[in-house]
Each structure stands twice: as structure tokens, then as C-alpha cells.
Amino acid sequence: xxxxxxxxxxxxxxxxxxxxxxxxxxxxxxxxxxxxxxxxxxxxxxxxxxxxxxxxxxxxxxxxxxxxxxxxxxxxxxxxxxxxxxxxxxxxxxxxxxxxxxxxxxxxxxxxxxxxxxxxxxxxxxxxxxxxxxxxxxxxxxxxxxxxxxxxxxxxxxxxxxxxxxxxxxxxxxxxxxxxxxxxxxxxxxxxxxxxxxxxxxxxxxxxxxxxxxxxxxxxxxxxxxxxxxxxxxxxxxxxxxxxxxxxxxxxxxxxxxxxxxxxxxxxxxxxxxxxxxxxxxxxxxxxxxxxxxxxxxxxxxxxxxxxxxxxxxxxxxxxxxxxxxxxxxxxxxxxxxxxxxxxx
Numbered sequence: 001x002x003x004x005x006x007x008x009x010x011x012x013x014x015x016x017x018x019x020x021x022x023x024x025x026x027x028x029x030x031x032x033x034x035x036x037x038x039x040x041x042x043x044x045x046x047x048x049x050x051x052x053x054x055x056x057x058x059x060x061x062x063x064x065x066x067x068x069x070x071x072x073x074x075x076x077x078x079x080x081x082x083x084x085x086x087x088x089x090x091x092x093x094x095x096x097x098x099x100x101x102x103x104x105x106x107x108x109x110x111x112x113x114x115x116x117x118x119x120x121x122x123x124x125x126x127x128x129x130x131x132x133x134x135x136x137x138x139x140x141x142x143x144x145x146x147x148x149x150x151x152x153x154x155x156x157x158x159x160x161x162x163x164x165x166x167x168x169x170x171x172x173x174x175x176x177x178x179x180x181x182x183x184x185x186x187x188x189x190x191x192x193x194x195x196x197x198x199x200x201x202x203x204x205x206x207x208x209x210x211x212x213x214x215x216x217x218x219x220x221x222x223x224x225x226x227x228x229x230x231x232x233x234x235x236x237x238x239x240x241x242x243x244x245x246x247x248x249x250x251x252x253x254x255x256x257x258x259x260x261x262x263x264x265x266x267x268x269x270x271x272x273x274x275x276x277x278x279x280x281x282x283x284x285x286x287x288x289x290x291x292x293x294x295x296x297x298x299x300x301x302x303x304x305x306x307x308x309x310x311x312x313x314x315x316x317x318x319x320x321x322x323x324x325x326x327x328x329x330x331x332x333x334x335x336x337x338x339x340x341x342x343x344x345x
Contacts, residue, residue, distance in 0.1 A: 132160015
């Protein structure tokens with residue numbers, strides 16, 4: 001970086017801001033991290049294209065130094081642990097000569113990432129995204145230890161989303177352009193993509209000696225996320241393998257949930273229903289109740305935790321089962337026999 005001029009430093013700052021600002025907004029306002037990543041990757045790619053335009057038209061004198069090379073994953077230099085940051089940074093760069101690469105990754109992150117984030121929650125989704133990214137980078141590095149060919153792109157992370165979704169909720173149906181644009185079961189989409197990558201990797205390693213596509217990075221991201229998803233999803237808003245039709249992106253459903261969210265009571269300022277009635281909180285529900293109170297700003301999350309509590313406990317007054325009821329003011333937890341016995345919030 002010592003050879004950077006003012007123009008390069010300004011473009012590097014612009015690239016970092018374009019990438020990190022949407023991610024910061026997602027965490028700050030608890031909006032969709034998957035969509036923010038697609039925006040960040042696209043904006044960062046546009047900065048790379050601008051840089052290429054400036055160099056080609058001699059607005060920048062950069063004939064002996066390529067601005068992004070400090071962030072590429074080059075296996076031979078990573079092998080001596082001089083460039084560990086490139087295992088992550090390479091996942092946020094794409095070749096400015098290949099727009100289809102970044103557009104393909106963005107498509108997967110948006111169509112697969114958004115419903116997966118609804119299953120996992122923002123923070124767990126962010127973690128599984130990093131697992132896929134790093135898993136892909138490490139796989140490519142280990143398979144090409146002496147190579148000086150750089151690797152870049154978010155494909156490892158994108159394939160990690162397939163692997164994670166397959167491990168967690170394989171029967172969810174999500175809209176995806178596979179032959180036809182329609183809803184497909186996750187296991188169909190994920191296994192087709194995985195099988196294609198296995199075939200391509202075999203062709204590259206067995207029949208050819210070189211390829212411009214890091215197929216092993218794709219497989220590495222897929223497998224890393226698949227194996228670690230059960231650990232990362234533990235204690236999350238949805239149990240693994242639940243079959244409830246999957247997250248819905250229908251505008252009518254979203255509008256109803258937004259209206260419900262606007263009128264929901266903030267349960268973090270309320271006394272829990274057992275203590276409020278003079279009963280001790282059952283040991284089995286202490287953890288899910290704490291998670292409900294800490295992360296119940298979304299109707300779907302609140303309902304998921306309430307359903308979990310209903311499974312683990314009963315009405316403290318009549319020992320009847322508990323049930324979750326959806327109302328305009330959000331989900332309520334109540335006694336299935338007599339709501340006057342137990343009704344919260």
C-alpha cells in the first residue's frame with residue numbers, strides 16, 4: 001500500500017464505505033443483512049469498475065501496481081501466513097472483467113439468503129455467511145498451496161448458504177430460477193448445485209490442469225456451512241427441520257406482519273407471566289423465556305419462542321396446555337382451557 005497515490009487511497013476508502021455502510025445499516029436498524037450484503041457487494045463492484053475505467057483512460061498512473069492485489073487470496077503467499085486477512089477480504093472482491101460473477105452471487109445471496117436469515121436471525125446468518133466464505137477460501141488455499149493464481153469472489157459464501165439451508169430446513173420452498181422461476185424445495189436446489197460443482201471439480205482436477213473457476217472453494221463453503229449450521233442454529237428462533245411451509249415473502253403477509261409489529265407491546269419492560277401471578281418460573285422455560293424477552297422485536301421471532309415455551313410448560317393455575325394465539329397486537333401466550341388463567345402479554 002506504500003505505493004498508493006491520493007487517487008488510490010480515495011477509491012479504497014470509497015470501496016470500503018460502499019461495502020461496509022449497508023452492513024452497518026442492517027445491524028443498526030435490524031434490517032435484512034442478506035439484502036444489505038447484496039447492495040454492498042454490488043456497490044463495491046461498481047467502485048472496482050470505476051477504478052478500471054480510470055486506469056484505462058490514464059486518469060490514474062498505476063501501471064506497476066494493481067490496487068486490489070493486497071486483498072486477493074494468493075495461495076502461495078497465504079501459505080507462509082503473511083496474508084491471513086485475504087482469506088476473508090477476497091470474498092468481497094470480484095473481477096471487474098466479469099459482471100456475471102458478481103451478479104450470480106448476488107442472486108443467490110438474495111434469493112437463498114433472505115429466507116435463510118428469517119430462519120436464523122440476523123447475527124446467526126452473518127456468522128454462517130462468514131463460515132461459508134472462510135470455508136471456501138481455506139479449501140482453495142489448501143488445494144493450491146503453491147499457486148500464484150489469485151482467487152476472489154463471494155461464491156464460497158453463496159454456496160455456504162445452500163449448504164446451511166440444506167442442513168437446517170431442507171423442505172422449505174423458496175423462489176429460484178431453476179429451469180423455471182418458481183418455488184422449489186431447498187434440498188432440490190442445493191443438491192443440484194452441489195452435484196454440478198462436484199462434476200466440475202472432478203473435470204477440473206481430473207481432466208484439465210487449469211480453470212478460471214474455484215470449484216473447490218464452492219464445495220468448501222458448502223460443506224463448512226452444512227457441518228456447522230446445527231451448532232450455529234442451536235437456540236435460534238426455529239428448530240432444525242421444522243416443516244411449516246417456510247418463510248414467506250408475500251407482500252400481503254409482510255404487510256400484515258409490519259402492521260402487527262407496529263402495535264406489539266415491548267415485552268422487555270414487562271414482568272414475566274409466572275412472576276406476575278406469584279408463581280416461580282419453571283426451570284424448563286427460563287432460557288427460552290429469556291431469549292423471548294431479549295429478541296422479540298419481530299412477530300415471527302416472538303411467535304417462535306412462544307411456541308417453544310408452550311411446548312415446555314403448562315398453565316400454572318390449571319395445568320392445562322399453553323397455546324400461542326395471533327392477535328393484532330402480536331402473538332400472545334395463553335391457557336388453552338381458560339385464557340383468563342394465563343394471558344401474556
